[in-house]
Amino acid sequence: MNKFKYYFILLLAGIAMVSCNKGDDDETVVELRDYKEQYLKDNDSIIKYLKTNYIKEVNANYDVVIEKIPSGGTQASIWDQKTYPLKIRKVYNHDVNYEVYYLELRKGTGEAPTNTDKIYASYKGTLLDGTVFDTSYGYGTAFDLFVYTQGAVIDGWGEIFPQFRTGTSTTAANGEITYDNFGAGVMFLPSGLGYFASAQDKIPAYTPIVFSFKLFGLLRLDHDIRINGTTVTADPDGIPDYFEDVNKADNNNGIGYLYDLRDKVRYPNPPAWMVDDTDGDGIADFLDVDDDGDGYTTRFETTKPTDAPVTGISKYYPFDPIPDNPSTPNVDETETYGIPAFGGDYTSPGRLRIHVDKNHHSVK
Numbered sequence: 001m002n003k004f005k006y007y008f009i010l011l012l013a014g015i016a017m018v019s020c021n022k023g024d025d026d027e028t029v030v031e032l033r034d035y036k037e038q039y040l041k042d043n044d045s046i047i048k049y050l051k052t053n054y055i056k057e058v059n060a061n062y063d064v065v066i067e068k069i070p071s072g073g074t075q076a077s078i079w080d081q082k083t084y085p086l087k088i089r090k091v092y093n094h095d096v097n098y099e100v101y102y103l104e105l106r107k108g109t110g111e112a113p114t115n116t117d118k119i120y121a122s123y124k125g126t127l128l129d130g131t132v133f134d135t136s137y138g139y140g141t142a143f144d145l146f147v148y149t150q151g152a153v154i155d156g157w158g159e160i161f162p163q164f165r166t167g168t169s170t171t172a173a174n175g176e177i178t179y180d181n182f183g184a185g186v187m188f189l190p191s192g193l194g195y196f197a198s199a200q201d202k203i204p205a206y207t208p209i210v211f212s213f214k215l216f217g218l219l220r221l222d223h224d225i226r227i228n229g230t231t232v233t234a235d236p237d238g239i240p241d242y243f244e245d246v247n248k249a250d251n252n253n254g255i256g257y258l259y260d261l262r263d264k265v266r267y268p269n270p271p272a273w274m275v276d277d278t279d280g281d282g283i284a285d286f287l288d289v290d291d292d293g294d295g296y297t298t299r300f301e302t303t304k305p306t307d308a309p310v311t312g313i314s315k316y317y318p319f320d321p322i323p324d325n326p327s328t329p330n331v332d333e334t335e336t337y338g339i340p341a342f343g344g345d346y347t348s349p350g351r352l353r354i355h356v357d358k359n360h361h362s363v364k
């Protein structure tokens with residue numbers, strides 16, 4: 001009991017300090033708890049929430065209203081209802097094996113982002129008691145999912161958004177864009193995949209959070225880096241991240257996900273499905289300027305030979321064909337050839353990839 005009291009006083013002192021500091025910074029760290037222990041608590045709270053709340057409404061625009069089942073109410077809980085699939089994604093982070101619940105209101109008909117792409121999405125965030133802590137009021141905003149990017153979103157977003165797809169869009173004469181058929185869902189995140197110890201404006205430390213969201217659009221990114229001693233510089237190789245997701249066929253959990261496993265704090269003992277590393281040097285393909293470790297960079301391997309029978313605007317083979325631009329009638333931008341296959345005829349767009357084929361390491 002004494003121990004508990006002491007702990008409580010410490011916590012109070014911490015909170016007092018936090019209050020004084022408000023305004024100095026967005027984030028304040030109270031006290032570091034164990035990720036695994038916190039996850040067990042959060043998971044209990046989330047499951048209780050799913051069993052005591054129900055989906056009151058999903059309107060035509062895929063706005064969702066979730067409310068607590070009133071006492072004596074007969075509404076089917078989120079857990080029990082069958083209208084929308086309640087799914088689980090397995091996530092490994094900070095040495096915790098998470099099972100993250102999310103509702104699929106609509107999958108979407110377009111493309112799925114990877115957890116390293118940029119997305120255009122709307123969202124509403126609530127606590128388990130229903131308090132809204134933030135919302136974009138249905139409007140889209142751009143977000144970087146890659147957790148190491150300055151200003152990136154929380155880890156949970158990068159884990160759940162790739163399970164959804166963008167939709168279609170039409171642009172009116174006045175420039176207004178209308179989105180339809182987009183992916184829409186709700187994710188129920190344990191604090192370890194949210195803000196954990198960092199209390200936010202309306203989110204106390206160690207609080208599970210709920211986001212409803214719509215995925216309107218995405219931007220493919222290309223993240224390769226050059227490592228020189230302790231200096232790391234961006235050096236994109238022209239192959240977007242989603243084409244460097246090489247474990248596609250092996251395990252469903254790894255499709256659409258790329259991880260920087262040099263980060264031993266987040267990923268001390270990563271399972272095999274998280275690895276996308278052709279040459280096994282510890283640097284994932286999407287970060288590796290020489291994926292196959294043959295000593296020739298992908299940039300070199302995809303450079304067009306000067307005598308190649310190609311036209312176009314780029315010094316490098318495009319991953320997919322580039323069409324002629326009708327607004328420039330005097331220039332032929334057409335690049336029909338993708339990155340050539342080893343021994344290939346340069347006419348198969350983009351498929352076999354010399355950058356992961358260590359037997360092919362020179363431009364012919």
Ligand SMILES: [Ca+2]
Pocket residue numbers: 222223224236237238239240241244286287
């Ligand atoms: Ca790349």
Ligand SMILES: [Ca+2]
Pocket residue numbers: 245246247248254255256257258273274275276
């Ligand atoms: Ca992967």
Ligand SMILES: [Ca+2]
Pocket residue numbers: 277278279280281282283284285288290291
């Ligand atoms: Ca590598």
Ligand SMILES: [Ca+2]
Pocket residue numbers: 289290291292293294295296297298301355361
């Ligand atoms: Ca290479």
